[in-house]
Amino acid sequence: MKKTFFTLLALLLLAAPSFAETRDIIYASESTVKSLDPHDTSDTYSGAIERAICQGLMGFDKNLNIVPLLAESYTFNEAATQFTFKLRKGIKFHDGADFNAHAVKVNIERMMTGKYKRSSLMKPVESLMVLDDYTVQFNLKEPFGAFVNAIAHPGSLILSPKALETYGDEVSKHPVGTGPFIFDQWVSGNFVTIKKNPDYWRGDVKVDTITFRPIPESGSRLAMLRAGQAHYIYPMPAELLKIAERDANIDIIKQPSIIARYLIMNTQFKPFADIRVRQAVNYALDKEAIIKIAWGGAASEADSIIPPNLQFYKKQAVWPHDLEKAKALMKEAGYENGFEVVFLTPNASNRLRATEMAQQQLKKIGITGSLQSMDVASFYNKLEGYRVDDAKPLPFIAFGGWSASTGDADWGTRPLISTEAFPPAMSNFGFFSDKKVDGFITAGLASANPDIRKKAYADLQDYVWDKAPWGYLFVDTMVAAKSKKLKGIYPMPDGAFSVEEAELVD
């Protein structure tokens, strides 16, 4: 038996790998990569990796501002129906193909076939015209002021026309773009590796490879970072923050996101049809406590219907926690003795906890009821099953969340509170409907002029804030952690990340 033990020990020692410093970065994430075809990707994580390989005509900076990338500049007409982009010259794809108007046309027309998950981004487009080798013009079916955001969206990245021809839809396994990194290897469910593009048009790339590995268990993810086997982890689990903060080799990165959290109330029906009841809900919620306990402190109270990082956000006054006011409003609305609702929530532990807390807080003003938690798929199935003309569904309060992936006020409001967005069309699960709101939303899209749009969305935010279509909660703070040796890599407000300037230092 002694011998067995020593053999095992010897094996252990032999197997111990050495973790020598190289310029290879390991990124450990909760998610797995689902596709590498940008036009057919719906998740943020895959989209972010695609952004390291491919680029769009426009892109986002750290703060989600739109900046020119493969396009040098753009112009638009007053009606917001025609957008012309001047392309940058002298850029080549990783496979040697030239980047030019033809490449753009091939990509956009592929998206316009309607066959891909991000085809909807190009839905407003009537036609795409090549004016010359480095100028393209989009003609839209109707005014769509947020079109440049659609162009900057990670779903509109430009793939090499040569790769599209060679691989067809198999391009999802062989993405070829113009970005700082070249696709190297993807083993489904295991890892994706990208390597440095030595001829990158924006300058020198400072690391050799980046490997993206899915580590679903949060404790293991942090352990990898602490053991030096990963350089960057996301998300950094809030419940383990204290341990990570004590580690001298680790930096914690916090970044406000564009993920809004709120309580959906079905506003078409009694009692939530009464604005006073909805306002009472907002007064009754103690958001600070929910953030602290359910969200590990990683959020900030909502101060508008859209998060601060979205374009055209306008700050409002946070709804104060005021039980007396809430009770008075309930009494005024004739619900002094309260009423019953069903609380619905996805069963992820933080969401469940947040909903439970809201349930307890609302009980104080007489809103009581049972809680149903279910997995995300069942949750959305349930919400989408409700129709506005259904007789009178039981009043419900559901824990909602939304990330407006285009970074624009339009996508943060229209799918959620416009009348056209009632399910099944989009995600207005509370059936909130207000003519003025619809008017502002239309006005926001009627022009591509930032000043005009800004005005429309400011009016919208001022107006809808008091109407309380939701029980406003908070905006997530994204928490990532990285090795102190790693520089130049940062999370983006939409939950993605940028690795273009990544660098390992001693």
Add this chain to the structure above:
Amino acid sequence: MLKYFFKRCMAILPVLFVVSVLAFAFVHLLPGDPARMMAGDDADEATIEMLRTELGLDRPLPVQYLTYMGKLVRGDLGISLRTNLTVFDELKLRYLPTMYLAFAGMAWSVVIGIFFGAVAAIYSGKWQDYTAMMVSVSGISVPQFWLGLLAIQLFSVHLGWLPVAGYTGKFSELILPSFTLGATVAAIMARFTLSAFLDVLGEEYISTARAKGVTETLVMWKHAFRNALIPVITMVGLQFGFLLGGSVVVETVFAWPGLGRYMIEAVAVRDYPVLQALLLLYSFHFVFINLVVDMVYALINPEIRYE
């Protein structure tokens, strides 16, 4: 004998057929719309509808069932809704890692389990016995994810000897997850070995050996241990199925790219073809292991036949 084997093999087919029907029904009865999950939170209805049509989810269930069975008979497991890769290729990528893990876990459990069981039996009633049994009871009671995280903390974070998680083909990556997986079964094996041992020690031939003056060491190793191993080996076969199925937790903690984790991911996004294929595969494993065990029994003792 051959006739028996043949009959036994043929009996698998109706079982697998029933499983395939159940797998289809079960998976499609889950609430939640795969098209919605694939399209993402912020998709509009047009995108979801487009996906639904493309995936054939808009067709009546019986039609979907016939399509599914038609393909299945031809060995086509379909295409993963989530990644657009063929389910067969996806399973291929994950099958071997799970097998490695199960075999290595089995190795740990056999070595540790038999060692502790034998120690407990040989030193029956002494402190070694109590220690060995205490360790093995702990092995059953400690949750796998906790044991896994403890092992990571010790061997990876503090000592820096072993990789934390993931599998890229290195042997070192196999050690912690397989140990964690094997620990539960090791405990079961230890208790089983102990009782098998004690049974044998009560047999008359042991008393005879002792009466003849054979040394105690020889009695234990030559006479008792070997005979006690026979039921233990049977147990190994039975526990193997458990290891294959029980790897879900371990694969998650150690980010092991195997079938268990794949199952969890597929459930979360309602990846129908993957779920169906996995249910079939898991059922097949159990049926197959039972078949092998039955055959081994029949070989060892031709009087045992399950008709």
